[in-house]
Amino acid sequence: MSITVRFFASVRERVGKQLEAIDCAGINNVADVWRQSARVPMPDNLLAAINMEYARIDQPVRDGDEVAFFPPVTGGAP
Amino acid sequence: MSITVRFFASVRERVGKQLEAIDCAGINNVADVWRQSARVPMPDNLLAAINMEYARIDQPVRDGDEVAFFPPVTGGAP
């Protein structure tokens, strides 16, 4: 098993990839996933989700989870 | 010259007429117009207008004015 990592929008561009599967060895929380996969400094205002639920950066991650990183959302309208 | 008097909605039904021209002799204010034209007791919540502007019951009326009487308004929607 492994952890699926997704990057969106400006975070995707900064990291230079949108999707990756990483080995879960040594991964305890969201910050570990970032360090292992992104390999660039964490941007200000970074948001994260585990299995499509918003998550804190210190929240635990388990084998098989999908972890996503993205900037603040800008949907809707003016 | 004379004063034009209009009645609307439930007030129109109570008074039994919708339009009348009355002589301005002895008419000083809105209440005088009601007494002269309606000839029934003034209902609670009666509203009045002089020349299509909301008016108080003691507001002065002049020769040539149009005076209207009606209940509270119920336009718009739920």
Added chain:
Amino acid sequence: MTVRLLAEAFDPWREIVRYQEEQPALAGKFGATTVFVGTLRDFNQGHAVQAMTLEHYAPMTGEHLERVAREASERWPIADLLVIHRYGELRPNDPIVCVAVWAEHREAAFAACRYLIDELKTRAPFWKQEQTRQGRRWVAPEPKVK
């Protein structure tokens, strides 16, 4: 800025599309449109409503609608507005009133739309008479909330 009084049934959504298309200067300039449509229900205060007659005082009614519209466009930064109000005989499911506001941002669009419907309800001289199985009755005004 347009205010219309109509004697016949109207489709508010079609009127909004048509009005928007007739204002080419609006295209690309507004980010927010808010709409309120008031529709005749088939029940009210426990009674099945078969029809409703909306009496008004022309031209006082039109003048007061225009005034409320001017106030809204002075109070909030809006690009345009449309108010359409029926009078005469209505059937359940018929639109009674339509208020549409175009603005750059939604804050002003929502505030102006709400102001328009609240103010026209309390200031424009319209009177509703419902037809139910128990006969005709004049609708009493809403208790004031504010």
Added chain:
Amino acid sequence: MTVRLLAEAFDPWREIVRYQEEQPALAGKFGATTVFVGTLRDFNQGHAVQAMTLEHYAPMTGEHLERVAREASERWPIADLLVIHRYGELRPNDPIVCVAVWAEHREAAFAACRYLIDELKTRAPFWKQEQTRQGRRWVAPEPKVK
């Protein structure tokens, strides 16, 4: 209660009419309809906008829109609601989002409509990238008002 994510341009007014006609149980039962439509402007923060790309995170985006819709229908006495949100490539004057609420009375209709647009803006994962003459840029979120 329906939430839709669309890749193609849509006409919000036509969608509202169609949705309303598809809900025969609504006919005669609602007195108030409120609508918010967000539209792409041709300028933003001093720049002429040529196009915009809306990126989203499927299916998380849809799930969060559904959740906001459920919350609105639990908090206020409303009869129905429709949310349509675009993603992909948009041009100025294209609708971005449409929120429509049907209720017996306007108080609930306005409150639910406002809640829906405010919450989906801050919770549904969408990201806007504008194309201007100066190039592409990611749109920063609005400062929080509340």
